Amino acid sequence: MKRLLPYLMIAAGASLWGIIAVFVKELADYGFAAMEIVAIRVIYAALFLLTIGLLKYRKQMKLKQALDIRLFIGTGILSVVFFNYCYFTTISQMNISIAVILLYTSPAFVTVLSLIFLKEKLNINKILAVLGTIIGCILIAGVSAGDSNITLLGILTGLGSGLGYALYTIFGKFALKKYQPFTITLYTFIVAALFLLPITQLWQKLDLLMNTNVLLYSIGLGFIPTVLAYFIYTWGLEKIEGSKAAVIATVEPVVATLLGVMLYGERLGLIQIAGAFLIFCSVIIVNITFRKKGVKRVEQKIS
Numbered sequence: 001m002k003r004l005l006p007y008l009m010i011a012a013g014a015s016l017w018g019i020i021a022v023f024v025k026e027l028a029d030y031g032f033a034a035m036e037i038v039a040i041r042v043i044y045a046a047l048f049l050l051t052i053g054l055l056k057y058r059k060q061m062k063l064k065q066a067l068d069i070r071l072f073i074g075t076g077i078l079s080v081v082f083f084n085y086c087y088f089t090t091i092s093q094m095n096i097s098i099a100v101i102l103l104y105t106s107p108a109f110v111t112v113l114s115l116i117f118l119k120e121k122l123n124i125n126k127i128l129a130v131l132g133t134i135i136g137c138i139l140i141a142g143v144s145a146g147d148s149n150i151t152l153l154g155i156l157t158g159l160g161s162g163l164g165y166a167l168y169t170i171f172g173k174f175a176l177k178k179y180q181p182f183t184i185t186l187y188t189f190i191v192a193a194l195f196l197l198p199i200t201q202l203w204q205k206l207d208l209l210m211n212t213n214v215l216l217y218s219i220g221l222g223f224i225p226t227v228l229a230y231f232i233y234t235w236g237l238e239k240i241e242g243s244k245a246a247v248i249a250t251v252e253p254v255v256a257t258l259l260g261v262m263l264y265g266e267r268l269g270l271i272q273i274a275g276a277f278l279i280f281c282s283v284i285i286v287n288i289t290f291r292k293k294g295v296k297r298v299e300q301k302i303s
Contacts, residue, residue, distance in 0.1 A: 006239035010248045013233030016225045018255030021096045022263070023221035024088050030214055034092060036205070037221075038084040039196035042076075044222020046189040052227070053186055060183045068178065069191070074171035076191030083164025085113035086099060086157040093154030096139060096260035097268055100253040101276045102158025107286040109166030117170055125285050132282035139275030181234060250283050 027037050053061045061071065089101040108130045114120040137159070168188075175184045208214055233249070257276075258264035268276065 006236040007248060009232050010240070011251050013231075013236065014249040014252040015228045015255045016232065017249075018100070018225075018230035018252040019092050019259060020221070020225040021099070021256060021259060023217050023225065024091050024169050025264075026217045027214065027221070028088075028092055030208065030211070030217075032205075034085055034088040035196070036200045036202060037088050037268040038081060039193070039200040040218045041084060041221045041226060042080065042189050042192040042196060043202075044218055046186075046193040048188055048223055048227045049182075049186045053182070057182050057186075060180050061186065063176060063183075063187070067254050070177075070188070071171065071178075072184070072187040072191045073176040075168055075175060075188040077169040077195050079171055080188055080192045081196060083161050083168070086160035090154050090158040090161060091211035093151045093157065095266040095268075096152070096264065097257040097266050097276075098150065098272070099158055099161075100256035101140060101279055102137070102155070103161045103165060104250070104253050104279055104283055105133050105137060105159060105162035106165035106169075107283050108250075109163050111286060113166055113170050118173060129282040129286035132278045132285065136278035136282065137276040139278065140272050160205055185230060245294055250280055253280065 024037055027040065028216060029033075032040070083153075087099065089102055093099075111122070111126045111130055115122060172184060202209065209218065253276075257268075
């Protein structure tokens with residue numbers, strides 16, 4: 001059981017990411033726009049992380065240089081804010097199932113961006129993964145032209161969420177050269193919160209934010225699929241290879257898809273399922289590299 005526990009924790013963390021749409025849809029029903037929901041998520045997450053940091057990780061709360069804040073502008077604004085805005089917009093435009101499938105185009109974006117910025121080499125697996133992702137997206141978008149649940153804006157923001165998700169990996173790799181994962185996560189959400197608070201002016205909706213249901217959904221959004229999911233995933237990540245964790249984490253779109261089917265009555269057509277299957281396979285393929293003496297997974301997911 002002890003050997004299985006890290007794998008179960010990875011799956012549990014990814015599953016918690018998969019239920020994020022519940023909180024997003026509920027807050028949207030109360031009249032919050034996508035960017036306001038992003039602000040709610042990062043503000044509550046920042047508060048939770050600050051509390052945890054003060055109690056347990058004080059040494060990791062210090063920045064080595066003031067200029068390092070620019071690293072967290074990358075992870076916080078260019079990635080987390082952009083990714084969440086696109087993802088939440090996609091959820092409001094289309095089925096949860098399609099939204100999370102498009103989100104999982106991120107490994108293809110990581111492959112391309114790593115080639116450009118990190119000078120990582122391409123191999124046959126990565127090329128196949130990118131091609132599989134592209135074909136999968138074409139199948140999902142192309143056959144849905146007459147589907148009222150599919151919109152051009154939704155497709156574009158869905159791909160944008162994949163790009164934003166990928167950017168966290170790129171900026172995160174640079175930040176990891178100097179800081180621990182907790183430090184990166186803490187300042188990512190602090191920067192994102194400070195950036196969004198004046199833009200969204202959430203204080204103008206203070207009465208609504210104090211509504212009992214809204215408060216519970218807001219706290220839940222900031223804690224359950226954000227802070228709690230991060231800590232569970234990270235605990236498991238410390239015990240097993242990051243590449244294995246990345247493959248196990250593909251349970252996230254499965255959970256999100258089942259959630260859409262069971263709670264919201266969503267359905268996918270056969271060709272859309274084929275497109276989703278190609279994207280899921282691409283996520284797994286990009287984490288596999290073949291060697292003469294077997295198979296070894298080498299990519300690591302930064303979440």
